[in-house]
Amino acid sequence: MRVVIAEDQALLREGLGRLFADAGHEILASASDADELLSAVATHRPDLVIADIRMPPTFTDEGARAATEIKRVHPEMGVLVLSQHVETTHAVSLVALGGFGYLLKDRVLDVGEFLAAAQRVAEGGSALDPHVVATLVSGRGDDDRLGELTEREGEVLELMAQGLTNTGIAKRLYLSERTVEAHVRHVLQKLGVPESEDGHRRVLAVLAHLGAMQPR
């Protein structure tokens, strides 16, 4: 992958760069604020953009706004936003665009999963942090249909919402793909969500059911 990184803290920026480089990816440019990021994106046309959500000058949501702008100009480009903490609103509205990811920063320490999520986003898939998904699920504590799910099916639902493919879910849960497919089918049936081959649309449907957004 060809990657552009935007992160205002130099140490972390270098660390992220080395992480991708070590995995054999190409770092085209490193930016320390949103303006630098936008010009680097315009220059290099990367496959994937990694952006810190809080950057100078106000340290609120510069990264998120830059990400939205990038998706507007380059809908095909993958954008992965890193955050210090869970912010459901931003996370969900960004993921809805597709080719988008929203992860907590400390996920990078689990190198394998982090790179897999980055790869997914670069290929047009989604990555939603498990924390965010858990918040969405617990926010639906009164949903009887969620209550009907078995424990395993619940796990599968959360991984689906995180944007994982069936293969990814199988790997994570140490199950066969066929078993996962069966679980996925049961979950979607119980929740009344239409089945879809398209991974992204499946994520949207699940998120819509969790009340995070309007179904399309």
Added chain:
Amino acid sequence: MNNRRLSPLALSLFGLTVTIEMAAVWLSLGLEPSYDTFLYAVDSVVWAGAGALVASRQPRNPIGWLFCIFALVNAVMADAAQGWALRAADEGWRGSDAAYLVSSAGRQPSGLAWILTFLLIPSGRLPSRRWRAVVGLAVVGSLLTMTGWSFSAGLNDGFPSGRNPYAVEAVPMDVLFAIGMLLTVGAFLAASVLLVRRLRRSQGAERQQLKWFAFAATVATVVPPVALALWVVTPLAGVLIALMLTALPIAASIAILRYRLYEIDLVINRTLVYGAVTVLLAAVFAATIVVLGTALGRGSAWATAGATLVVAVVFRPLRRSVQDAVDRRFNRARYDALHRMTAFLDELRAGRAAPEEVEGILRDAVPEPDLELVFFLPGSGLVVDAHGTVASDRHKDGRERLLIQPGDRPIGAVVYEAATQEQLALVSRLVEAGGLAIEIARLRVELRHQLAEVQASRVRIIAAGNVERRRIERDLHDGAQQRLVSIGLALRHAQHELGVGASYEAGRTLDAAVAEVAVAIGELRELARGLPPAQLDAGLGPAFRELARRAPVPVLVKAPTERFDRGVEAAAYFIGCEGVTNAIKHADATRILLSAEQTNGRLVVAVNDDGMGGAAPVNGSGLTGLSDRVAALGGTLRITSESGRGTTLTAELPCGS
């Protein structure tokens, strides 16, 4: 009254009068009772002096010049001519008869002068042209009287020669005199009617002026008959007339120039009270003498002593009831106002009236709808009204301002639009009478003001605390947490650089180090949990859902999507935190409902659980902090917790919208 110097013309007239009077005194000395000589001289001089003052201060007011001229005429005709007549007759000088002729009608011009003064006081203008007829009537009347008197054969006795050498027999002088008297008395009555009418219709300053003069005129009307009646007892009664004639010009000049300086109402009031008390005491004394005299024998010293004793005993209660009667009759407003204040104070003591209502009592008494009672708050130096609103600008806007000063320092002031001494005196008296209510009102205002300040500072402190907590949260996330992530990444990189050839132990050590870093990050996140979370930036809903996610039991969240004041949101969040924590820790709840709902401008936050219930209404530290926060925002916090029926923590926060 900027001009402090006397006008040269007025001063000359005054000087002339004084000179003539000195001559008159020298001429008359020893030839008549000395009180007569001196008092009438003083009378003319005072009159001339009053005229000179008024003429100098108000040169356009004819009354001043009227006084100057008539004082001079009086000095010449009544005093100097009389003196000459006496001295000439005594020393055998010439002109004795002529001087007596002049002096015989010497007092007539004074009468004319007073009729004119009645008509012109206080401004020097007649109310309308029609009144000129009265002036003409008075002048003609005076001339006829003087002529009819002086040239009458009936005046023979007074002449040193025993015969009026100027008597005119051809004209019936008695008839002229009678017509003249009739006209003069008619003019005087008309002038009196005018004065009374003016007094009734006048307001404000003019009323004060007229009261002064009317008072003096009433005394001048009452005194002469009394004096004449007493003449029978002692000729010294003439002193009274002279004194009265001296007092009249003084009263007139006060009326015109210095009416604000003295409280005429008090003067009238005291005169009435002491006059009536004197008359009544005299009657009591006389009656006692008669009664005791019949019993003990005429002229008994015991009777006199007994009567004196009775008078001494009766004096105080009599004075009080006469004062009350006079107040009721002649000063109804003041009497009513004081009674109203007394009744109000009774109501206040009984708890049926609020002390702040004292302002209304003052307002009605003056009466002036814009009257305000303001208080000076010690410490802050602020001036506030009875409701505690700052009124610094309003208490120095040029209106009348009566300071309320029961001790060393003024505690407040009554501010009102008023001019008269009368009103000032009434307000001053009422403030004195209502001191208790005013003091309580001031204390209440001060207390309210301080409470409001404490409330405001509490809000500020909590807001500052919120900002500070937010900063710490940011520092934790953006500082320490990011650094730990960087260290973790560096370790991962090291692991990568070691490559596959590295020892199994080194790989495990690095894995363990990364795991430690992850634990540290988790702990930091827990630490930040007690602080307003970043989710609160996105609103109550996200913050509540994050709260629910962390809870080990299902928490159902209902939260509005709209945003509120940051302080309100923070308080609502902490209420949610505390409620959920308590439900889990103390109540063994299995299900929790966390809701926030906006109703009627209030944000109602409720945490309801299905636990054991029976919680103490207010327990310990966590809730105390919460109720402080809630109270600072002007809200309420309550707990319902029946044993076995779960617990509900409800807070209502004013949220404006």
